[in-house]
Amino acid sequence: MAEGILAAFSSLENVTVAERVEARAAELAAKYGVKTVASPAAAVQGADIVFLAVRPQDVDGVSGELKPILKSSQTLVSIVAGKRLSFLREAFGDAVHLIRVMPNLALRCGEGMCAVCAGDGTPREAVELVLAILGSAGKTIELAEKDFDAVTALSGSGPAYFAYMCEAMTQAGEALGLSSDAAKLLARQTMFGTAKFICENDVDLGAFIAGVATKGGTTAAGMVELEKDGVFKRTVAATLAAAARRSSEL
DSSP states (O other), X not given: OHHHHHTTSSOOTTOEEEOOSHHHHHXXXXXXXXXXXXXXXXXXXTOSEEEEOSOGGGHHHHHHHHTTTOOTTOEEEEOOTTOOHHHHHHHHOSSSEEEEEEOOGGGGGTOEEEEEXXXXXXXXXXXXXXXXXXHTTEEEEEOOGGGHHHHIIIIISHHHHHHHHHHHHHHHHHHTTOOXXXXXXXXXXXXXXXXXXXXXXXXXXXXXXXXHSOTTSHHXXXXXXXXXXXXXXXXHHHHHHHHHHHHHHO
């Protein structure tokens, strides 16, 4: 998140990161220009916005440290997968305002996707500030919390599935006789360029596919295999459903 946001702002000198591992803290300070402290309690002192970026199993430990000191003037923004606003309210107390976010790793290159859901009573100005911070490194969308398991499966986990498809195309290119370097370049640039064109032109995907897959052509021949028995789309649907179930379990 820091990497993506830094690209849009001249400095992160007003950002404090809690990091107990000294070597990692030094790395973050050198790379991003943030202030680092050893404890979460030290990090939140005087902060307007507090980003909770820990593993789900570590929330209880952090909340025990922060609950007594968080104030009504502060907003806690959780990017912890699977932890609902009701859980966060109980964990961090009634004073602090809450916002839940599901980001993805594309924030690192300024093309992230973040779903945002504000807790009851959270000031609109706090929500707008968080949207602006996250929007500096990609796109944002406000959704109801009931949609977050699906969001986690689609955009949170999606980069891994997208990369898996790219890997499969690279390996298939190699099997057709291309060198490893050539197959990798062709697969990655094809996926990047297609995604860029689709997003920038708000393309209707069905029409786009039909336009590339002209009757009797090479793309159409490939689409016959891709669409055979609906296996591919069923596999994608099952993949996202499994990820959404796991998000719900968390």
